[in-house]
Amino acid sequence: MVTIKDVAKHAGVALSTASYALSGSDKVSPKTRELVLQAAKELNYQKNGFAMDLKRKSTKTILLILSDLSGPYYSELIRGTQEVTLSNGFDLIACSSVGGADSTAYKFLQERRVDGAIVLDPNISEHLLRESAREGCPIVVMDRYVEGDFIMNVAADNVQGGYEATRYLMDQGHRDIAWIGGPSNSLGSQHRKEGYLKALQEEGIANTKWMLVGNFTEEGGYHSTKVLLMQEERPTAIFYGNDEMAIGGYKALREFGLSVPEDVSIVGFDDIQVAEYLSPPLTTVRQPKYEMGTMAAHLVFQAMGGEYVNKSYKLKIELIERLSCQPPRLAPNRGKGMET
C-alpha cells in the first residue's frame, strides 16, 4: 500500500512537503510540486480518505437513509437532496436499514462516519437518532416527527392531502367514501386519515363502516378491497392510503366485475410512476418530493452552519386529477357478496 510517505521519499522531500504539494497548497515551489506529483503518479498513489477525515475532523459527506435502497418511491426526493448536497461541495451516500441494528444505517450513524443525515425510514429508532444527532451531524427526518437537538422534521402536509382528496370526491357528489389506510405505525397514513375524517365531518358524515387498513402493498390493497366489497353495502368511492394499494384495489374491483370509475371512483396517494399508465389513469395526490428533498438537504447545511432553523416543516400537497373518478350513480351501490 503506497502512502504519502513513500511518495515523499521517492520525490526526495519531507512528508509534510509532499502533503502540501498534493493538496495544492501554494506554500510549495512549483518545481517541487511537480516533482511530488510525478512521484505520486509513478507510484500510483491513492490517498487514504479516512486518515484525512480523521485529521480534519470532518467527512464532507451526508448520509441518506432509506428503508429499502431498491424502492422506487424516492426517486425525485433523492434527486433533490443530491443536487443540493453536491452544490454545497458535499458528497451524498445512501444506505438502508435492512439488517436492523447491524445495518449499514446504524453503523454509519453510530460511528460518526458522516457530517449529516437525512432519514426516510420508519425503522430507525428515535433513540438512535437522538443519540447520533449532534453539532457536527444534524439530522433531518422525513415523514415522521422526532424531537431532539439537531433533529429537524420535513413532511408533506398529509392532513391537507387527505382532506383535499376526500373533498374532491365529495364535490363530485360522493358521500359513501371508504378509506383503506396504511399500517398504523405510519404517521403519514394516520394524517391522511385525519384529513379524510375532517372532510367527512364537515359534511356531517360519520363514517365508521368503511375504514380498513392495508400494509401499503399492492397485495394488501387487494385483500382489503375484497373485504370491503363483500360487505352488504358498498361505497361509491374508495380513497387509498397509497398508490400501490390502489393498484391492488383495481384488481379486486375487476374481479368483482366492477369498473372504475363507472361503478366506483378511486383516489390514490403518492403519484408513483405507474399511476398515469394504469387504466384508467389514477387520480391521486402528489407529494412535493423534489422540494422535500431539497429542503431537507438545505436544512442540514443550515444547521451545520449553526444557523437557527425551525424544527419542523410541512409542505403543501397537490391533487393530480386523472380519470379514476366521476360522480356517483344516483342509486346507492348495493353489495351482492362475492362473485368469483
Added chain:
Amino acid sequence: MVTIKDVAKHAGVALSTASYALSGSDKVSPKTRELVLQAAKELNYQKNGFAMDLKRKSTKTILLILSDLSGPYYSELIRGTQEVTLSNGFDLIACSSVGGADSTAYKFLQERRVDGAIVLDPNISEHLLRESAREGCPIVVMDRYVEGDFIMNVAADNVQGGYEATRYLMDQGHRDIAWIGGPSNSLGSQHRKEGYLKALQEEGIANTKWMLVGNFTEEGGYHSTKVLLMQEERPTAIFYGNDEMAIGGYKALREFGLSVPEDVSIVGFDDIQVAEYLSPPLTTVRQPKYEMGTMAAHLVFQAMGGEYVNKSYKLKIELIERLSCQPPRLAPNRGKGMET
C-alpha cells in the same frame, strides 16, 4: 467530542483496557467491562469509525455506484447485492457519479474508502476503474466490458435477448421488423441489435431501412417511432432497445391511429415495473437483475478472499410474453404519411 480516552479516564482504566472492554474481548474481567460500558453510556461515547478503519486497514463496506441514485431501473439488482453483502457481514452504500470527477463515486473509489465496488454506471472511466481496483478493492462492472486486474464483468446476455425477441416475432410470422435502439455508447444496446440482426439473417432478411436510434427515454422512443411511421413502408413489428422507448412508441402509434398489437406488434427490453400495467401489457425481455446483483456481490467477496474467479460472466435472459404481439395481417402495412 468524547473519545475512548475520556471513557477510559472516567472508568479509571487504561485506554487499551477500555478498548478491549468496548470491543467485547475476553481479555478483560467482567467487572471492569461493566465499568467501562457504564462510563461509555454516561458520556454518550460514540466510536469513531474512521480511526478504527484506519487501524484495521479494512472498511468492511462495499460501494454500489449508480449513474443516477434516483433511477428505478436497479431495484431488483440492488436487492440482490444488498442481501449478499449483508450476509457476508459487510455494509453496502450507494452513490452516483453525478458531478463527474467531483462526484461521490470518484471520491470514494480514489480515496480507498471501501473494500470493493459494484459499478452500474457508464460514466465511470475505465481509467479510474483500473486505477482503483486492487487486491483490497476488487471491482465488478455491470453491463459493460472492462479489462484489468481485480476487475470482473457481469452482464446479461444481450445478444441472446435481442435474438430471442426477434425470433419470437418471426415465429409469429413477422418479417418486417423495425429496431429502435439506444445510444451507441451503450454496449447493451449494441448487443441487442446484434442479436436482432443475427435472427434476421438466419431467415435471409437484410433489413436496413428500419433501424433507428433513440436515447433510451420515452421521449426518444416517441420521436423515433414517429420518424419510422412517416416512412413510405411500415414494419409490422417494432423491437425497442428498452421499455421506456416502447412506452414512447405506444404513444406515437396512438397518435397515428394505429393500435397495438392489431396493427403493429411491439417488444420492449428490460421489463420495468410499468410494463405489465401498460395497455396492452408489454411483451418484453427480462434481464435476471436479481441474479446479476447477487452474482456481482459474490464475485466481489470471492475476489477479496483471493479465490480465482473468471473475469467475465454472462447471464441468460428471459422473454416475458404479454399482449403486445400477434401475427401480422396478411396484407403488408402501407404508410400514408402523418395523420395528426
Added chain:
DNA sequence: AAAACAAATCGAAACGTTTCGATAAATTTC
C-alpha cells in the same frame, strides 16, 4: 510461604494523514 503460572491491566507503537511552529534557503533591502 515461596515458586510457578494464569489472568488482568497497562504503556506504547502504529495506521496515514494534516498542520503548526521551527529551520533552512533564497531573496530583498540598506
Added chain:
DNA sequence: GAAATTTATCGAAACGTTTCGATTTGTTTT
C-alpha cells in the same frame, strides 16, 4: 556584503482507534 525579510522545506505532534508485548495482580501448586 551583512542584515532583514520573504519563501520553501522540514520535523513532530495530533487525530482516535487497535493490538503487541510487558507488567502487575491474583491464583494455584509445591
